[in-house]
Amino acid sequence: MSDVSLVVNGRxxxxxxxxxxxxxxxxxxNLGLTGTHVGCDTSQCGACVVHVDGKAVKSCTMLAVxxxxxxxxxxxxxxxxxxxxxxxxAFKEHHGLQCGFCTPGMIMAxxxxxxxxxxxxDEATVRAELEGNICRCTGYHNIVKAVLAASKTMAKSKGKxxxxxx
Amino acid sequence: xxxxxxxxxxxxxDAVKLQKKGEDAxxxxxxxxxxxxxxxxxxxxxxxxxxxxxxEMKGIKVxxxxxxxxxxxxxxxxxxxxxxxAVCPALTYLASHIGDPHVRHKGxxxxxxxxxxxxxDYPAAMLALGATIxxxxxxxxxxxxxxxxxxxxxxxxxxxxxxxxxxxAQAAYEKFRNPASRYAIVGVFVAKGKDGVRVAVTxxxxxxxxxxxxxxxxxxxxxxxxSLEGLAIPxxxxxxxxxxxxxxxxxxxxxxxxxxxxxxxA
Numbered sequence: 001m002s003d004v005s006l007v008v009n010g011r012x013x014x015x016x017x018x019x020x021x022x023x024x025x026x027x028x029x030n031l032g033l034t035g036t037h038v039g040c041d042t043s044q045c046g047a048c049v050v051h052v053d054g055k056a057v058k059s060c061t062m063l064a065v066x067x068x069x070x071x072x073x074x075x076x077x078x079x080x081x082x083x084x085x086x087x088x089x090a091f092k093e094h095h096g097l098q099c100g101f102c103t104p105g106m107i108m109a110x111x112x113x114x115x116x117x118x119x120x121x122d123e124a125t126v127r128a129e130l131e132g133n134i135c136r137c138t139g140y141h142n143i144v145k146a147v148l149a150a151s152k153t154m155a156k157s158k159g160k161x162x163x164x165x166x
Numbered sequence: 167x168x169x170x171x172x173x174x175x176x177x178x179x180d181a182v183k184l185q186k187k188g189e190d191a192x193x194x195x196x197x198x199x200x201x202x203x204x205x206x207x208x209x210x211x212x213x214x215x216x217x218x219x220x221x222e223m224k225g226i227k228v229x230x231x232x233x234x235x236x237x238x239x240x241x242x243x244x245x246x247x248x249x250x251x252a253v254c255p256a257l258t259y260l261a262s263h264i265g266d267p268h269v270r271h272k273g274x275x276x277x278x279x280x281x282x283x284x285x286x287d288y289p290a291a292m293l294a295l296g297a298t299i300x301x302x303x304x305x306x307x308x309x310x311x312x313x314x315x316x317x318x319x320x321x322x323x324x325x326x327x328x329x330x331x332x333x334x335a336q337a338a339y340e341k342f343r344n345p346a347s348r349y350a351i352v353g354v355f356v357a358k359g360k361d362g363v364r365v366a367v368t369x370x371x372x373x374x375x376x377x378x379x380x381x382x383x384x385x386x387x388x389x390x391x392x393s394l395e396g397l398a399i400p401x402x403x404x405x406x407x408x409x410x411x412x413x414x415x416x417x418x419x420x421x422x423x424x425x426x427x428x429x430x431x432a
Contacts, residue, residue: 002172018169019169019170019171019172019214020167020168020169020170020204022167022205041205042202042205042206043198043201043202043269044347046266046268049268055242055271056267056268056271057268057271057272058268058269058272061197061198061201061202061205061272062197062201062272063172063197063201063214065172065174066172066194066197066216066218109267109268112267113267116267129267131266131267131348132265132266132267132268132269133266
């Protein structure tokens, strides 16, 4: 057993876990944050994607003890109260989901992708970047539309914030 | 996953000490291969010594044509390093095509090399670049490092702390990926340096990564795709599985090598 302490969605949390506990299980079972899903359990599908220290990782392929001391953001940490994150809003607007199982991972992957591409995104880049996220409904078309729309919205609001600051 | 004891190392010396304590302790870096293997119980180390927090094992140094990459540097960091891209774009391209974005945030060059998966990308690059693998004990030429399927020259308690190489004048990597797993069915790294051309093949050899000496000779004479016309690695020494027969892999090696040469010359 080891003690782990993390900051999850801005909140300090700690717990005592078996060393073999996966981060995803710590999030779901110890913290009750069941928005992060386990899909394939073989590190391929991306339903478990969360951000650890600002980077998208597969929480089913990382031990909770490995993440100790890190900051973690899950799908529950994106919205600002009742106001959806622009990526969440875009998935809703463009119906970027069918059954919804892959959606938390898709959205966490998309926010990471947008952060890494401040120059903007095109369809080919979004499709290539979604390599680590599988949608079994094969609903990629609207997912891609949603990511592109969110990227544009976020670039605009960033521009506005800059204009205000100036 | 079987039960295990986790230890976080703060330095290379600390990691060596921690590894000695465990009955069957393994080093873990990004864990992108080891953790899945442990989940499926194909690997069951008694202890894991985490190398991910060792600052001395991270970072990329480019000085003229000399490149040094810390063993703990992630694929994403290699892929996005502007200085490295300027002297060896073939390697940043290779790194940007390992796994997927989330895997690249965790997986490291040292881990990939130490694991020597027969379909891993980095071993081909190390071999073709004539790289030196740096460990906590010695320096090993890539030609002597990769010794078989998941086998390397590493001894117990030895850690890949970094790699170094001289950036080649021209180089490129081309891989034909399994459409589902995205692992290389065949990957070919071609590098033209001052001592001639080196060609290394991953994904295909039944003993893991290997150099294609016949192709190297032909390309050293004339560095053009046409030089590879009629040259093929015999199927007898290649892997055959549900994804591709040895004959198909043999054919793919020549095609990927030609594409790599064309790309390196462009």
